[in-house]
Amino acid sequence: MDNTEKDNVESRHRKEKKELQGRIQLLKKTATKGDKKKKKEVSDEIARLEQELEKKHSEELAQLEAIDTCTVNSELNDMVENLERIPSNFKEVPMRVTKAQKRRDKKAQHEKEREQEIKEQEKLNVYGARNLEIQKIKSILKEKNLMVYEIPTDGNCLYCAVDHQLTQIGDPALGLEKLRVLTSKILLENVDDYLPFMSHPETGGLLTEEQYKDYCNKVATTSAWGGEIELQALARVLKRRIQVIQAEGPFVTVGEEFPADKQLMLTYHRHMYGLGEHYNSVKPYEEPVEETS
Incomplete structure (x- = not known):
């Protein structure tokens, strides 16, 4: 190894x-x-x-x-x-063994491995954690007359999902860049509330104040993935309650000090993509359109 x-x-x-x-x-x-x-x-x-x-x-x-x-x-x-x-x-x-034969052998082996990968993936699509998770979330949402609104997986999923939710409750969209800047500002202005829960990605130790400032700068200027820390900050800056629906375990609600009448709602997926965690938004339920031949 x-x-x-x-x-x-x-x-x-x-x-x-x-x-x-x-x-x-x-x-x-x-x-x-x-x-x-x-x-x-x-x-x-x-x-x-x-x-x-x-x-x-x-x-x-x-x-x-x-x-x-x-x-x-x-x-x-x-x-x-x-x-x-x-x-x-x-x-x-x-x-x-000629070079041509080596190429043929390598190609044949690659095709064989690819066929096996496809067979295994087909099984995972039906019985794997990703499919089971999304089906469970869809079932939960349908009971609320809602459905998943897909958000691209590019590191900005949390902010894009929140921005979409603002439009769903009648608020104006703020845009990805502004949401990131506002989130960074809240983190910088409330160091004592967030720093104790941050860790260095390599050492695992707590961040220094300088490292924390660098982290906040990345929140504002890069496509760094947002998690629960940023979720808490977004609820605070938007003054909105945010509920996160997940397949397993209780729903997570942040910003409970704010009114529930204009609550934002996201879905949290642990297994949707190879990189793992992902956030989607939701929208009113629509019956699927059947394709006609």
């Missing part, structure tokens, strides 16, 4: 564990004092998140081991195939 690759994965795992702790602290804040039901829901959600992250990390480490094993097996298979091509009188007839 490539030690550098393993180190990178372990470093990311430390970062994700640190971020989960920050997320857990935010979840705990949503539990109103004295509300035993909400407190239990939050406790169950925290336990689920911890178990899910531990499972994910175990699977990724196992996958690294499997890739290493597959590489060794592939090399052994290549050696066996080359030996089988050697004629019995190899001492008199030296074996030489």
Whole structure:
């Protein structure tokens, strides 16, 4: 196994564990004092998140081991195939594979692997976590007479989803760039409220004030992905309650100090894309249009 690759994965795992702790602290804040039901829901959600992250990390480490094993097996298979091509009188007839034959063999192997990937992906599309998650979210939304409004996955999904929701409640859209700038400003003006929940992506330690300012600058000027910290800041700057619907666990609501009559609603997807977490918006439910042949 490539030690550098393993180190990178372990470093990311430390970062994700640190971020989960920050997320857990935010979840705990949503539990109103004295509300035993909400407190239990939050406790169950925290336990689920911890178990899910531990499972994910175990699977990724196992996958690294499997890739290493597959590489060794592939090399052994290549050696066996080359030996089988050697004629019995190899001492008199030296074996030489032409470049053209190597290209043909490589192409045939690639096509074989691709066919296997397609078969496996077809199974995942039906039974995989991504499909099960989206079907569960669609079912929840349909009960509310809503449906998913797809947002592109380019790092701006949280801000674009919030901007779309503003139009859904009758407010003017502010645009991606302005929402990012406003979010950054709130984070900078309320350091004590957010800094304790931020961690360095490489070391896993708490950010210094300088690193925190750099983080806020990236929020405003790049397509850096937004998470629960930015969600809290958006609710604060827009003075809007924001509810996040997810397939598993209780809905997450931030900005509960603001009125519920113009609440923004997002969907949170853990498995929608290869990079993982993603936010979509919602819109009024529409019956699917059947295609005519």
